[in-house]
Amino acid sequence: MANKAGPQRPNGTAQAKICQFKLVLLGESAVGKSSLVLRFVKGQFHEYQESTIGAAFLTQTVCLDDTTVKFEIWDTAGQERYHSLAPMYYRGAQAAIVVYDVTNQDTFGRAKTWVKELQRQASPNIVIALAGNKADLANKRCVEYEEAQAYAEENGLLFMETSAKTGTNVNEIFLAIAKKLPKSETIGGSGSGQGRRLVESDTTAKTSTSCCK
């Protein structure tokens, strides 16, 4: 970890801890994974968000008390066929958001499969959040809040119903994940292959302006 000249710490204190986490988004096609990321990172929403091919990557920083949490977000393609690529993306991930569409029961079923796969294959300490997206379409709801809530509790998942369109619970779910992630592992400490690269770029990275409180 090179200590090149002065990176501005987001909260200005020299002691601030910086944690970097790899977060992966999984879920059926067209449930709104990319829209959630876009809302979180850029505060934008596109009605006709294009499909993701392969995967897309973004980063965003949030501030939690004395810690700066930098998310490296891996937004994956939803098509079942891209499933074979998924392990490459969730390998070494410290957090995952499994997304379903509250207006479509099938996508909830698919989300459960993703949770199972993560519990089996991903790193054992991975923080998994379940997001019931498109909560603004209340009149078309097919998956009840209580049902998903019960499932999340059973499996020890964070759970929120979100709306990338209105912004409801989008920052909240990322913050909740950030809170739950162990902060002892500072940069470079995790030793995972994915972390290394970020360390190098971290010191030269510009401070995110959309930093949350």
Next chain:
Amino acid sequence: MEDKQLNRYYGCLTFVAKQRSHDLCGSNGLPLTPNSIKILGRAQFLKTLEHPNLFTYIDVLRGKHERTVIVSEQYGTPLSEFTFENIIEILGLAKDVLKALSYLHSKDITHRSLSKKNIFFTNPQWKVFNYGLYYMTGNGTDVLFPIGDIKYFAPDVILQGPHEKTSGKADIWSLGIILAEILLDCDIFSNESLSTCIKDCLSFIDINDVFYDIAKKCNKCDILKKLPYEIILLVNKMLKTNPIDRPSARELLKEDIFALLTFEKVNNKKNQSSAYLPLDRNLLLELYHYWQLAGGDVYQELKKEGLIRTKPAVLSIPNLLLLEGTTFGQTVNDARIFEEQLIFLTINHLIERFRKLPKIYRYPDLNNSFIISKETSEMASLPLAIKERDIDYQFKRIQLFKKILKFLPSEHNKILRESRQDIPPFLRAIIWSKILEIDNDYLYQYTCIDKETPMPTDRQIEVDIPRCHQYNELLSSSAGHTKFKRILKAWVKRHPEYVYWQGLDSLCAPFLYLNFNNEARAYSCLKKFIDKYLHNFFLRDNSAVIKEYLAKFKHLIAFLDPLLATHLLKIGFSPELFAIPWFLTMFSHVFPIQKILNLWDSLLLGSASYPLFIGYSVLQQLRSVLLESGFNECILLFSDLPEIDIEKCVKDSMLFYESTPRSVTYRQNEVVDKNEKALFDGLDPPAVTIDIITNECCPRISNAELKVMVQNPILKTKLLIVDIRHPTLYNESNIPGSLNIHTVDLKLEKHIDNSLMHKSELSVLYNNKGKIITVIGDNDKKTSEFCSFLLKSGFPKVCSLNGGFRTLYMNGRPF
């Protein structure tokens, strides 16, 4: 274009579609398609209709606030202003209109608003106008105003209610009323109120002799009595109140009475001198295209005529607003009115303009196209944006391409050569299909594919289409979605060895956009395109194909820009992170449609490896930012790709392509031209595997291609061969002119620094920097390490000889 009198113009109609509430959304959570877009999508089909008794639809435009503008061919005298000389002329009218209706009904289109205003005499025949309004508005459901004139409505139309589809039989009734009016020389229902009109119409039910009834009502029985019996019979057949008894247009045309017309020469006093020259659909569209290039703007014309009024928003505020939301005192909404007022777009000035051009441009001579090329060459080097908007230039190019297209396939090379200069947008769809060499029986092939049976990928296709290039009006229309789905399903069905990968939708979009009215051609272009550029990309397991493609992309970056390659490697920013959608969709997931069109104009002319160079050129436009950035900034940069100059990208990529040996970008998964096969000998497994390619950072050059370069005196000067074998071996045999560098004393994990500069071999290397450096060794690992060493030291154009020194001996002596 013939040098005859072309006194004609286009007509414009405008109306406003029903507005949709913004809060509503469809079952998939996406906003509902605006009605004007639905109309636009449906109306595309109307543009394909062609019949001598119909005015051709030219264009449909969509303005702000759901405004729709229809541009149609339109000239001649409306029936309402025409005076008939005799019964034969009236029969001629009936026959022409029936022919038009018969054609329309065979296409399942009901006119619904047939009236005296919508039929025109265009010497020598009659043409029907505005026949697509009912069809394009989804049987009137997408607009607030009623379609058709109530006095021509059949009783069944009145009885069926507003939103049921009216059958073609209703048009026959309307024609019956029109004929009755002409024959009796009166306006039926002219002064009646709406309710009386409806009452009168319904009173005809149960009456057999409606024509007589009408005559009685209008006090015209005396005229009726003088009419020939056959005529009365004909009109009465058209006015059967029960649509089942009413004959169809086809049946009516078989009536004996129409045979009369063939014997009786229609005596036309207005004949010959004022005759209109019939123009076919393509020519009409072409003229309209020029009209637009010449600065024609339909909206301006409509504004000039006061058909589109811009009203300050403050004027549309209601006078009174109740707490529950009801409003009072607003002026009547434009959407409730359909003004059947036409405005005309004249094109005579254009024809005059083209007439002044030298004959060679109007009638290009392909055997003498040198003159054209020479004269347009000045223009040819101008930016594309200027060329595409220059009316004279486009005219010349279109005439030339039309001539070439006429003589295909024998002129295939000419079409490739001319396309390299540029492709006129007006003919792009057909030119692309010829470049891609789609089969002649493509229509039949497409028809044979089952596009309807449900299959497992349907769900994926259905969620992808409403997200694919939806800013484009055609692709976002309902008609567009239907066609889109059919083409994708056809492709999946037709290629059982492949599967639907997300991205196929993006690939299809440009072809569908260009061939919106020719699904079969869109499909065939897509098929040929994938066969050539994306061979094996759609295999169920395509990981090896993608891996190889990206490895070759990395090689190309290393070959052309060692500094960038080294930097990207250092920060760990590999093409896997951004380039999969680039190549899987040939950039159609990356750029908007208009840019893709310009990019593919050139891509289609290149080999299967050419897209790698396009990818490289895109990187080059971002080069300075990339070199200054770390991993995170790079990722952010690519998540929202900055504006890319496509024209520059195309020009650069061609230069790069021409200066790179072919085998450097050879891929095992590429379909290679037969003549080129020998050039890539030895680059396939088992000698070279995809793992080997992935692990090496510099490309390999084939033995055959190196031989070609060594033997060519010009190419040879651009080449430096570095032999890294032991000096003893080198002294035994070597390629004359090659440089021997023994790698033992070099620390290959580092790059060249000052401490090494004293070595004379290295200074030779530096003196030859920029040449193609081909490294020849006798051990793959060492060769690869040395290449990487050169790369890190900033040497461009480094490659290794595939197979090493021993391959030189494979066929006898070294060259």
